[in-house]
Amino acid sequence: MVRGLLWILAAVLLGGIVHLSTVLAMPQAAKQDAYSRLAQLTPVNAMVPLAATKAGAEIMPFMDPAFAAAVCRYDLSGGPLKLTAPVSQAYTSVTFYTRRSVAFYAINDRAAGRRMIELDLMTAAQHAQVPEDEEVTAADRLIIESPTTMGLIVLRALAPEPGLMPMARQALAAATCRIQSQ
Amino acid sequence: MRLLFGSCFTLLIAAALGLGATWFTLTRGVAFGALTIGAWKAWPKSGSADIDPYARAMVARTGELPTGMGDGVAFYARTDDAGKAFDGRCTFSIGGMTPTARYWTVTLYTPEGRLVANTIDRHGFTSEEIVRDNDGRFTITVAPLARPGNWLPTGGIEQFVLVWRLYDTAIGVATRTTKEGPMPAIERKGC
Numbered sequence: 157m158v159r160g161l162l163w164i165l166a167a168v169l170l171g172g173i174v175h176l177s178t179v180l181a182m183p184q185a186a187k188q189d190a191y192s193r194l195a196q197l198t199p200v201n202a203m204v205p206l207a208a209t210k211a212g213a214e215i216m217p218f219m220d221p222a223f224a225a226a227v228c229r230y231d232l233s234g235g236p237l238k239l240t241a242p243v244s245q246a247y248t249s250v251t252f253y254t255r256r257s258v259a260f261y262a263i264n265d266r267a268a269g270r271r272m273i274e275l276d277l278m279t280a281a282q283h284a285q286v287p288e289d290e291e292v293t294a295a296d297r298l299i300i301e302s303p304t305t306m307g308l309i310v311l312r313a314l315a316p317e318p319g320l321m322p323m324a325r326q327a328l329a330a331a332t333c334r335i336q337s338q
Numbered sequence: 339m340r341l342l343f344g345s346c347f348t349l350l351i352a353a354a355l356g357l358g359a360t361w362f363t364l365t366r367g368v369a370f371g372a373l374t375i376g377a378w379k380a381w382p383k384s385g386s387a388d389i390d391p392y393a394r395a396m397v398a399r400t401g402e403l404p405t406g407m408g409d410g411v412a413f414y415a416r417t418d419d420a421g422k423a424f425d426g427r428c429t430f431s432i433g434g435m436t437p438t439a440r441y442w443t444v445t446l447y448t449p450e451g452r453l454v455a456n457t458i459d460r461h462g463f464t465s466e467e468i469v470r471d472n473d474g475r476f477t478i479t480v481a482p483l484a485r486p487g488n489w490l491p492t493g494g495i496e497q498f499v500l501v502w503r504l505y506d507t508a509i510g511v512a513t514r515t516t517k518e519g520p521m522p523a524i525e526r527k528g529c
Contacts, residue, residue, distance in 0.1 A: 166348050167349075167352045168355065169352075170356070171354070171355030171359070173352075174355070174357060175355070179360055186398035186401075189399075190397075190401050211452070211453040211454060212455060214452055216401050217401060217450055217451025219402075219451075220445060221462060222462065246441070247440060247441050247505055247506065249409040249505070251403070251405075251408075252406075257402075257403055257404070259384075259387075259403070259406040260386070261408065262405075262409040263409075264409060266440070266506060308403070312409070314441055314464070314505070316466035318467075
């Protein structure tokens with residue numbers, strides 16, 4: 157009897173370990189995560205507008221159809237990245253995701269405070285190499301540290317009503333993301 | 339013999355328990371730190387580097403990109419205010435107050451996060467396009483068949499999810515009370 161209970165206790169403990177390790181391993185094991193879906197549609201280190209979110213043609217689940225979106229799939233191994241995005245008339249935001257879809261930084265047009273959103277994305281190692289005086293003189297330079305070498309930058313522009321979607325898409329078309337020569 | 343049987347039994351039970359618990363938590367959307375206002379639930383931390391392991395696993399499995407914390411907050415509703423699950427063959431009325439935000443959008447999805455095809459190409463509303471009365475109030479009618487005013491078609495699907503996204507808002511991790519963030523009431527009107 158006691159022996160049977162011990163076996164059950166061992167099973168429950170082991171089950172808990174299986175549960176926790178599968179949950180923790182899921183981001184690495186997932187084959188259909190956002191990055192994998194976009195890897196088939198977008199080049200590396202270039203801003204590409206995404207097709208409009210329509211029924212039956214969604215690239216990712218739970219996308220907001222009121223927004224036009226553009227994606228820059230980045231790889232910082234060649235150096236830091238510079239992102240420039242003109243602000244649309246209504247609302248524009250930039251969200252940075254790691255390779256595993258963790259939104260590590262997001263900013264909207266008003267917080268960026270200019271007509272143009274300008275950001276530098278780099279790894280912690282690349283940030284450490286930026287000369288200090290340069291960082292001071294370029295005080296309005298917004299530097300974002302990426303926890304991973306690869307990831308996604310998603311630019312979103314709101315179309316407050318369906319007729320304004322072309323305006324939102326146009327604002328995104330002028331956005332760029334490119335590797336800076338060091 | 340008994341040892342062999344015992345360890346096989348243990349391993350089987352462990353695998354079933356562990357994988358079952360993982361499947362259950364990831365498909366049911368178990369995540370910690372939910373901000374609940376009425377029928378609406380949001381996970382503001384899921385839009386930051388502090389996202390919990392369950393939400394991370396869920397996001398990786400579904401392939402979605404969570405709304406970033408500096409961008410906005412997404413509230414999900416799967417039931418009406420009485421706690422009854424949404425049924426696309428019934429009529430629901432949504433109205434009332436929204437928390438302060440520069441813009442908001444409301445969108446109707448299938449439980450998997452897909453849009454529902456319909457003839458008028460209507461999947462939701464934004465704060466700018468919604469029709470309001472003289473007091474600035476609005477009512478959205480979620481129904482399978484056409485309704486006057488703000489009609490959000492369900493396409494007659496069995497289950498659906500409503501997502502209310504607030505952009506550029508102070509609502510977030512620090513929000514505790516319903517007073518700070520009054521969300522629209524959801525009432526079932528009949529089937």
